[in-house]
Amino acid sequence: xxxxxxxxxxxxxxxxxxxxxxxxxxxxxxxxxxxxxxxxxxxxxxxxxxxxxxxxxxxxxxxxxxxxxxxxxxxxxxxxxxxxxxxxxxxxxxxxxxxxxxxxxxxxxxxxxxxxxxxxxxxxxxxxxxxxxxxxxxxxxxxxxxxxxxxxxxxxxxxxxxxxxxxxxxxxxxxxxxxxxxxxxxxxxxxxxxxxxxxxxxxxxxxxxxxxxxxxxxxxxxxxxxxxxxxxxxxxxxxxxxxxxxxxxxxxxxxxxxxxxxxxxxxxxxxxxxxxxxxxxxxxxxxxxxxxxxxxxxxxxxxxxxxxxxxxxxxxxxxxxxxxxxxxxxxxxxx
Amino acid sequence: xxxxxxxxxxxxxxxxxxxxxxxxxxxxxxxxxxxxxxxxxxxxxxxxxxxxxxxxxxxxxxxxxxxxxxxxxxxxxxxxxxxxxxxxxxxxxxxxxxxxxxxxxxxxxxxxxxxxxxxxxxxxxxxxxxxxxxxxxxxxxxxxxxxxxxxxxxxxxxxxxxxxxxxxxxxxxxxxxxxxxxxxxxxxxxxxxxxxxxxxxxxxxxxxxxxxxxxxxxxxxxxxxxxxxxxxxxxxxxxxxxxxxxxxxxxxxxxxxxxxxxxxxxxxxxxxxxxxxxxxxxxxxxxxxxxxxxxxxxxxxxxxxxxxxxxxxxxxx
Numbered sequence: 095x096x097x098x099x100x101x102x103x104x105x106x107x108x109x110x111x112x113x114x115x116x117x118x119x120x121x122x123x124x125x126x127x128x129x130x131x132x133x134x135x136x137x138x139x140x141x142x143x144x145x146x147x148x149x150x151x152x153x154x155x156x157x158x159x160x161x162x163x164x165x166x167x168x169x170x171x172x173x174x175x176x177x178x179x180x181x182x183x184x185x186x187x188x189x190x191x192x193x194x195x196x197x198x199x200x201x202x203x204x205x206x207x208x209x210x211x212x213x214x215x216x217x218x219x220x221x222x223x224x225x226x227x228x229x230x231x232x233x234x235x236x237x238x239x240x241x242x243x244x245x246x247x248x249x250x251x252x253x254x255x256x257x258x259x260x261x262x263x264x265x266x267x268x269x270x271x272x273x274x275x276x277x278x279x280x281x282x283x284x285x286x287x288x289x290x291x292x293x294x295x296x297x298x299x300x301x302x303x304x305x306x307x308x309x310x311x312x313x314x315x316x317x318x319x320x321x322x323x324x325x326x327x328x329x330x331x332x333x334x335x336x337x338x339x340x341x342x343x344x345x346x347x348x349x350x351x352x353x354x355x356x357x358x359x360x361x362x363x364x365x366x367x368x369x370x371x372x373x374x375x376x377x378x379x380x381x382x383x384x385x386x387x388x389x390x391x392x393x394x395x396x397x398x399x400x401x402x403x404x405x406x407x408x409x410x411x412x413x414x415x416x417x418x419x420x421x422x423x424x425x426x427x428x429x
Numbered sequence: 430x431x432x433x434x435x436x437x438x439x440x441x442x443x444x445x446x447x448x449x450x451x452x453x454x455x456x457x458x459x460x461x462x463x464x465x466x467x468x469x470x471x472x473x474x475x476x477x478x479x480x481x482x483x484x485x486x487x488x489x490x491x492x493x494x495x496x497x498x499x500x501x502x503x504x505x506x507x508x509x510x511x512x513x514x515x516x517x518x519x520x521x522x523x524x525x526x527x528x529x530x531x532x533x534x535x536x537x538x539x540x541x542x543x544x545x546x547x548x549x550x551x552x553x554x555x556x557x558x559x560x561x562x563x564x565x566x567x568x569x570x571x572x573x574x575x576x577x578x579x580x581x582x583x584x585x586x587x588x589x590x591x592x593x594x595x596x597x598x599x600x601x602x603x604x605x606x607x608x609x610x611x612x613x614x615x616x617x618x619x620x621x622x623x624x625x626x627x628x629x630x631x632x633x634x635x636x637x638x639x640x641x642x643x644x645x646x647x648x649x650x651x652x653x654x655x656x657x658x659x660x661x662x663x664x665x666x667x668x669x670x671x672x673x674x675x676x677x678x679x680x681x682x683x684x685x686x687x688x689x690x691x692x693x694x695x696x697x698x699x700x701x702x703x704x705x706x707x708x709x710x711x712x713x714x715x716x717x718x719x720x721x722x723x724x725x726x727x728x729x730x731x732x733x734x735x736x737x738x739x740x741x742x743x744x745x746x
Contacts, residue, residue, distance in 0.1 A: 327534040335549045336522035424539050
């Protein structure tokens with residue numbers, strides 16, 4: 095099978111998965127206690143008003159009709175209207191998504207650099223100093239809750255040392271043209287170097303918090319899988335051909351170590367998003383995570399449902415991308 | 430024995446390779462004297478755990494980091510014992526090539542064949558271009574009987590025999606003086622075994638490469654080797670030209686080993702074997718290491734046996 099047909103198959107296979115996902119979200123939100131109409135109007139509203147509102151929201155239709163209305167809505171990008179702000183949930187998510195994307199990208203870079211290089215080098219020097227430190231590090235950071243770690247970093251670097259801002263995403267004085275919503279990219283595009291520095295200062299603590307915590311698991315996975323691969327015959331054979339460490343380690347051992355890692359990376363990414371929710375809340379980062387927490391506080395059901403759908407679709411897209419990268423690294427999955 | 434010095438491509442003298450373990454040093458190779466002449470095949474035979482593979486991998490110093498090497502090991506004219514990893518890299522692949530036992534695991538399944546060749550060539554000839562390395566890959570693949578177009582495929586798409594051909598090509602692409610073949614046919618079926626051995630022999634002739642053939646299969650060395658070294662418990666107990674080993678074995682171990690080859694004579698269906706097992710290499714008893722299993726044991730065997738020079742070989746008994 096060529097790479098192209100593999101990608102097409104993978105996308106087609108994702109469609110029923112998405113449908114099931116949407117169904118699960120829809121029905122769970124209808125099973126759990128709590129009436130969205132009462133949440134909007136309060137418990138003491140007259141019965142006519144409640145019925146009126148129920149009709150407005152389409153909640154008086156049969157469940158199956160509601161379900162297909164909702165599916166149609168998701169396909170056309172209509173995730174309903176926030177009961178809190180009366181704005182389209184889709185629009186609100188669109189506004190906040192770049193913040194989350196920026197945070198996850200930078201966190202992921204930290205995860206990748208620490209996990210990949212430290213993991214690989216530890217595996218090469220198994221049981222030596224660097225490796226022992228790596229093992230302690232990954233255990234420690236795995237055990238630390240992400241919000242607590244964020245708070246401690248805030249305390250040290252923002253409160254005591256005053257090197258970095260406590261929270262938020264950008265200073266009020268910084269002003270450049272927003273094109274993509276990714277501030278780092280926008281600052282680069284408008285060549286506003288002071289703006290870039292400002293944005294990076296805000297980005298540092300949240301992305302380090304999230305990146306370090308997630309890197310613990312990743313480091314461990316890379317290290318253990320690389321140790322396993324380094325014991326393989328093909329590594330010895332590569333050394334027997336006189337290849338240098340860089341090629342033996344990264345070109346052979348780590349490359350193969352990633353085959354099993356890829357399959358769990360999709361789940362790791364979900365953990366990254368879950369961590370993002372807590373990190374965003376800790377650092378008042380105006381992304382989708384803090385949006386979800388806020389909406390839950392106000393029982394804004396359409397917004398909650400929309401956000402969950404959005405997260406779910408995001409993870410599906412990411413896992414498709416991971417599968418494609420996996421197919422590039424390991425051609426065996428294509429055949 | 431005397432040979433012109435330039436004829437000898439490898440010479441081990443009092444070579445010892447001891448593995449580090451928590452219980453102490455395992456004396457896997459414990460004093461080997463052996464030389465290899467240009468273009469000849471030398472078979473190293475012995476049972477499992479006798480140290481033959483350790484010897485093979487020890488030549489390239491591929492063993493775990495804490496392994497202790499002693500004695501002298503000349504590759505060409507360089508003693509490789511004191512060399513560090515960086516200097517060893519110039520020997521590996523370039524002067525000494527290696528073929529491993531299991532072709533299913535000794536080629537990275539997800540790295541394209543042409544890339545395996547390219548990275549190997551590039552390591553030793555840093556300025557080589559992809560085109561030239563493809564050309565050379567095509568040439569050597571053709572020699573081992575693989576269509577050059579298949580270099581664009583991955584090793585996992587090859588059969589076991591084909592992979593071993595790729596492995597041989599990979600070991601020979603830099604035209605090394607010596608090829609160490611560590612049980613090259615053990616994991617292959619009999620027909621493929623014969624093909625691979627024939628190929629190896631043919632290439633040895635055409636490149637005038639020396640081959641160190643490590644195997645437990647006496648049939649394999651009978652087919653290929655010019656000279657044979659028989660190893661037991663980390664030492665060479667007897668070495669000689671092939672026919673002398675087969676028809677006039679001197680050491681009791683060699684004799685018993687040859688007797689234990691199953692034959693197809695219907696009158697003699699008894700399967701011969703050597704009772705007992707080799708001593709632990711962690712704590713070697715003094716004297717002859719084979720004494721405890723030797724049917725000809727004498728009191729003198731409790732002392733370290735001397736080495737006798739016999740016409741073209743040696744026997745330690």
